[in-house]
Amino acid sequence: DFQGLPDSDAPVAERVHNIIEQLTLDEKIGMLGGYKWMGIRAIPRLGLPSVWCSDATSGVRCFGGGTAFPAGLALAASWNPVLIEEVGAVIAEEYRAKGVKILLGPGVNIYRVPTCGRNFEYMGEDPFLAGKIASAYIRGAQSKGVITTVKHFACNNSDYDRHKTDSVVDERTLREIYLPAFRMAVQEGGTKGLMSAYNLINGTYASENRHLLTEILREEWGYEGFVISDWISLYSTAGPIKNGLDLEMPDGKWINTEKVIPLLQDGELTEKDIDAPLTRLLTALFKGGVYDSPQVDPDAALHTPEHVALAEKAAMEGIVLLKNENALLPLMPEKAKRLVIMGRTARDTTSGGGGSSFINTPEKIDILTGFGLLAEDYTVELVPYRNHRLTADEKAQIAGADAVILCAGFTTWEEAECYDRAWELPEKQDVLIRKVAALNPNTVVVLSVGGGVETESWIEQVPAVLHSLYLGETVGTAVAKVVLGMAAPTGKLPFTTAKRWQDFASTQYYVDDPTSFSLKRVSVGQGDPTKREVWQMPYEEGLEVGYRHFDAAQIEPQFPFGFGLTFTQFALSGISLTQDAGDAVAQVTVTVTNTGERAGAEVVQLYIHDVESSVFRPEKELKGFQKVHLTGGESKTITLTIQPQDLQFFDTQENAWRAEPGQFEALIGTSSRHIAARLPFAID
Structure with a gap:
């Protein structure tokens, strides 16, 4: 029977402090490197068991027997956070049934180029949609006592030579396109884990990038969880430890006693540098209840008919x-x-x-x-x-x-x-x-x-x-x-479909042969700084990612972002905006009516257009949505709220988010190109 640790009623900070005080230096260093590919090392004498991780967002992979849910992009295509929270909870229950406490997902890297090998794992081209869907998934999973690790932080937007590419991206684009989904996962989803990426960002590997892991993630966003490396992605020892990484996976290739102790002796590292990541790691594990519940939950269900039915429901909505x-x-x-x-x-x-x-x-x-x-x-x-x-x-x-x-x-x-x-x-x-x-x-x-x-x-x-x-x-x-008409298609595209590959602005700055592949080329240099040749991948398109570019360049997509048909018809009416909304900037009210005979669902989408701006801003940006299921002839009135942050851009001169006073429009529609109403409003 599970006994648990004797101090389970004590404050988390006290429990973590007591454990660190009792650990030897070798034990401390050992806990900062992975164990048996998918684990965190046990300390049996202190009652700490091994903690196991597993891929991935779609279900339990590494230990077998789980339900295979839709991939991340299909979950995003549902545009249904309520459903996705339920999916996250069920997947986490199956993790617990297999004795796994850390879920290696969800992935929220932005769909920058349509041919990225892992786009299917991620949640589309728009950071707001990706952040909302991921946050719902995280809330569901962590409600069941499983820690999520949002990945891959950051700018891992292609898998071509992912170990050797340097994503060169300006600060405003980084903040407005590639980081918001991670920020939402932290602040709205409450994720306790985060995974660094393989690639470099502006010349520094993600696993030791202080600007990302410390200055933005912890100091600005207030993140209190741990950061785990992607597998075999470290290239040094002191950099990751001092700049914000907490756990090297799958083992301690770079963070081990042979490499760390000489750095301690030379003064490049101190024992406080070792204690800091260990404190963050243990704190997240205790707050997540990892050490206060049995390794394998005997009451957790695995691949039940109910779980399979939910997987099918999510599939149909995607x-x-x-x-x-x-x-x-x-x-x-x-x-x-x-x-x-x-x-x-x-x-x-x-x-x-x-x-x-x-x-x-x-x-x-x-x-x-x-x-x-x-x-x-x-x-x-x-x-x-x-x-x-x-x-x-x-x-x-x-x-x-x-x-x-x-x-x-x-x-x-x-x-x-x-x-x-x-x-x-x-x-x-x-x-x-x-x-x-x-x-x-x-x-x-x-x-x-x-x-x-x-x-x-x-x-x-x-x-x-x-x-x-x-x-x-x-x-x-x-x-x-x-x-066959037994269910209605209710999904909407979480990405833009183009008529030509070249219609995406990002492809102008991409490699000429993205489909060429060699296992040797991919693997050479992974984890070995002496055998790799880094090359730069410029993000020169800036903010013009996905529909933002198609709008700016006035290119007709094959199918626009947010688009999807169903077997019935919907009408939007009574669209109005009020600015007497308390702390919010405004509220938009919309009545949705199913004017057909069959049941179906419509996704009402809210985009913001900045009419007057001193800097370039996209023509429109998604800032709200709601999926509405209706039977034939049924109507429902919904409200979408515009928050102050929905009007902001990142000012690189002030290194801060701000909104300029002036005129804006709230655009209400059913895709980025199907706009039913434009509602003007202003802020002082």
């Missing part, structure tokens, strides 16, 4: 309907009895991107199986995938179907961490889409892709497109339920 000409979807049996399922990802549907976040679950339901389970009133046929080649019989089979569901996308090897992916669908899937669309006018394309992808070459030839992102183990039933 599906984005991009196109639906002539209301082809849903495919009701009275208009589409005979269905052909085909394509590269029909039988081997990608449930998650590759790398440390991937959960290889035998419970995964692919799209073909999902239709087989649910389409009782239909005839479902399979056309095998052989790249873009079709036999004469297969062409006849496709042409004779009432509708074709063509599944396209990447594998977990093609879209994964360590490298970036292609912009185009591999294996000439675009050719297959055009061939099938020419044979059957009722072709539905289902994309299993962790972000934007080239669609310009075929989008006009198909009537319906679903973007399923990576939906976890229930991907097959989630997609089938939406296509």
Whole structure:
């Protein structure tokens, strides 16, 4: 039976002080380096057990048996913080069932380029949306006694040569684009853990970047948790210890007695320098209840039907309907009895991107199986995938179907961490889409892709497109339920989809060969400063990331940020703004009405436009949203609040946030390009 520590009623600061007083110098140093790849070292004589970590945001990966939830980008596509808080709580319960107390996520790096290998793990291109979704996830997870570690701090916005890239970014862009989601995770989510990135930021590695880890994170934001390194990301000993890192993972390669004690003897480090990170680490672990609960929670559930049902609900809310000409979807049996399922990802549907976040679950339901389970009133046929080649019989089979569901996308090897992916669908899937669309006018394309992808070459030839992102183990039933009308698609894009890769401003300053890959090149120099050659990645586009750039450059996107169709229609009315809102700047009231017959959901989005500014400001910036579920004919009135910080920019001259007096507009709409009302207001 779990006995716990004898001083469980004492204040946390007192408990931490008492432990540090009893630790030997070797024990102190040992606790600052990881243990057995995924652990924090135990001190048995003091009753401190080992503490275990695991990837990742989508569920328990390292210890097996957990439910595979949708990837981070799919969670963000739900635009539903209430749902995501519930998801975080359930995933944390499964962590506890496996004896894991530290969750290595969520990831909130900004979607800067559409081909970043880990975009699928993160929460989109907008820092406000990413921060709100991540904060909800954190609150849910930590409510169950599991500590989250928000990652990767900061500017880890590509996986191409991630160990050797120096993200060169100006201070205003850093503050307004790449740090706000982390700040919200700290101040709104209350995360007790944070993970540093692999890359350098303005010439200094993230794991020893004092400006980030101490000056901003702790001194400005008031962060009281610990900072853990990404795996094998240190290149020195004194720098990380003195500048804000608390735990080197997966072991003490750089923070160990052989390296630390000589620095203590030479005076480069003091024992207080060792005590400081250890104090932060132990304080967070005690505040998180890690040492005051059993390693394995015998009452915690793992992969229950209720958990799988929640995973499916999250998956369905993350599906984005991009196109639906002539209301082809849903495919009701009275208009589409005979269905052909085909394509590269029909039988081997990608449930998650590759790398440390991937959960290889035998419970995964692919799209073909999902239709087989649910389409009782239909005839479902399979056309095998052989790249873009079709036999004469297969062409006849496709042409004779009432509708074709063509599944396209990447594998977990093609879209994964360590490298970036292609912009185009591999294996000439675009050719297959055009061939099938020419044979059957009722072709539905289902994309299993962790972000934007080239669609310009075929989008006009198909009537319906679903973007399923990576939906976890229930991907097959989630997609089938939406296509067959058993559930409504309610997701909205958390990123902008472009007509061309070059339409993103960031690609002008990116590498020429982002898809070239060599395991040797990726691994050489990792953790070894003598075998790496750092190169600079300029963030010259500044604030023009995602929809901010498409607005500034007046480029028409393929599909805008915040966009997503559903099977019904919505109207926004009674839109008004009042400035008598107490501490808030203003409140916007909107009545949302489902004017159709089917149930569905709309996401009301609030953007701020600064009419008068002495500095460049984006045309609009997301500062509020609410997802509203309504049955046919139902209405609901909601209120969105504009806070003082929503009007601010970072003044690099004053090194402070400020809002200039003058005119502003509150833009209310259903995407960044579908604005229903512009409401003027002013501040003094």
